[in-house]
Amino acid sequence: MRLVAVVLLAVLALRVEAASLLERGDPPLPGPLAEVIALIEEGRFGEAELRLAVLRAAAPRDPALALAAAEIAARRGDAARAESELRAGLAAAPDATALWRALGRLKALAGDAEAMDQAFRAAIAARPDERANPLEAAELWHERFGRPDRALPHYERAAAITPDDAWLLWRYGLALARAGRTAEAIAMLERAADADPTSPLPDHARGGLLAELGRPAEAIAAYDRALARRADHTETRLARAALVLSQGRTGEAIAEFDRAARERPDIPQPWVGLGMALERAGNIQGAVLAYRRALERHAEDPIALNNLAWLIALGAGEPAEAVALARRAAALLPDDPSVLTTLGEALRRSGEAREAEAQFDRAIGIEPTAERHYRRALAREALGDRAGALADLDRALVLDPRHALARADRGRLQP
Template sequence: MTQRKPTHRRTLLLTAVTTTLGVGLFLAGGLALSPWSAAPSTPASPAAAGGPATGGDPLATDITGLQRHLRGAPQDAVALSTLGLDYVEQAKSTADPSYYPKAEAVLTRSLAIQKKDNFTALGGMAALEAARHRFAQALDWAQRAVAVNPYNSSLYGTLADACTQLGRYSEAAEAVQRMVDLRPGSPSLSRASYVAELRGDIPTARADMQRALQDAGGPADQAFAHYYLGELAFNSGDRATELAQARAGLRVAPSSTSLLQARAKAEAALGNTGAAIADFTRAVQRVPQPEYILQLGELYQSLGRTKEAEQQYEVFRAEQRLFAANGVTLDSDAALFEADHGNPRRALAIAREGIRSRPFLESHDALAWALHINGQDREALAESGRALSQGMRNALFHYHRGLIEKALGDRAAARDDLTEALTINPHFSPLYAPKARAALAALKDPA
């Protein structure tokens, strides 16, 4: 259970705001939270279209209503673009990448019907490409959308997200500030929190996320803020606060899978492995996010339950194949998995490709680790330096750097980085934190 998402997910969030930070849900979420102006003909829900709700799932309900509406009005460009955005979000919330081709199809139709000033579809394409980890394309679409509508805060969110993942951190910060200026609220304050986190300013990151919680417009926004307040705490070694925030979020959003995963992570770090396995298993059964699957597998491995770990790793591999088949570019998560549990040469190939499409801090760390696993430690050290160049406090990055320095024979530097990893978060991973402690103890012995 590594700290792979600095909160990557934000790879997981901002779906509603929901998503690493991780990266796709975070990238799509502002669009969902801050609806753009729609044409009067576009239904807001199936009820508006004369149909029933769909199982209590608001997103599925919206998709059903839009599909019904479009059967009667197939040339409604705004409805098509809104449906495309919903498909992107549904892919994230269900971990089903088959929604991405559907999203591309309806967004392309929308742009063909309304060729001029169609900023909703342009923003939808930006969200789609970001979700598929095609960040250069996402940036191009976002810039085109902002050029059409420079007063829409959500568009600056997609612009900021693309700039962040492309390593253009000052441009990302400027876009986030513009977003805050236009509309201070959960989506913009959450991104401001992430800007601060990336530069290692945890007090500001926490304060901005607390403001996002205070400004939350509903249970989904509250759940998102609780999730990331917990992540900020956990990534600083505070297991109890992570657990408390997960529980608080689940009280307002009992069906949140991301908060269930957060609770599991805190339980594992607190030594309650039975509860952690149960919660991780429920999270994976609800939404087979590769991150959740890998965390469960590594928890099993840390407990010596090798067969069960391997079962999860096989599921992870299958999920990665499914994502790749639907146009998602594999990068840091896949590279780290192959480096730690699979094929070192494949890890390096994925990491090198990932750095080209997503030159973000995580990608530099993944490339550093893949290079180390392949015995290329000088180059690995340089990449590790790039991963830490913004000042981000990340235990996994320092753990990797410490072992790279150890391999190069720099015992003093290795001791410093391993100590830093365990100082930042002594429980950053049930599998690798013990290895960090063991390596540090060996380095303290006389050479």
């Protein structure tokens, strides 16, 4: 059974992983400290420590040197030593917000969200007008810990400092959306779009929210505005194509997916979408080719594997290939009832009715539908279980009285 969702490219977003305690910004000015940092980046920690010792002897209270020492300890896996270096630096320079932020990153690495937040709050208290403090706290809560609710006050503070920063407003809008505050999110994304007429990201996100709200015309208008800002924004084109396909505008969807495939021929998503649209239009061979092209780009794309297996099982190729493809899809999505249905049908058509019945059993156990009962009825008939087949056909007709195939086969089995 085909999977009907198009896997779209993720929205491009900064994900603060706290992999380093050093700030990700402009490199330090040429000089001894820059040389130390270069040695750290190269993994030459012993040499970095020797040079750092000379610098610290001359300037023992310099917070940048404490940060470099903590970085060496962190990269060696000694979190306790890293924290000790940071706290010693803060004892000498309590207003050094770079050290507080580094301590917050260190706590984030350890998974201690509350201690992370405390460190950033100390940075905010030291420098209330420094945007980096609340912004990084917001990003860590939002992305690393998956708590947009805790991120929102920090985004609000950062936005109060730089109210026209489009990137910040976009991130704030995404957090509002993930916190379930959809109306506020849409308004914030509008602000972000107005703040930067060149970025498609706010309108792309707004389109997705409007689509989820069941407002497709407004969603398409948002996607169109995003594409007017940047015509080659593949994520938006794919989202727009998926939406018009869901509305039955198949020809328009084919054109959109085809354009996305020409713009980004190296990724599987446009080809998967094109396959779905062509299949909807009845162009089965075109759909098979599109799914094969998706698998050339990513051999383990589960939707392409499943949908291609389904078409081949239904007659577009050899049953053995359908089984092989369906098994690969099931290995990737072992509990997806549509994938299990595809595997069951491929096995049934390959003459492996017993295993087919088992796969249909699993699919029905997860999500019973008329189609799945109908397919299991055919497998049971192949096994000589006429009573079981009739029971499945009866159940299929209860779930969908208009299921013509189930009604016809029931009449055939019990005239």
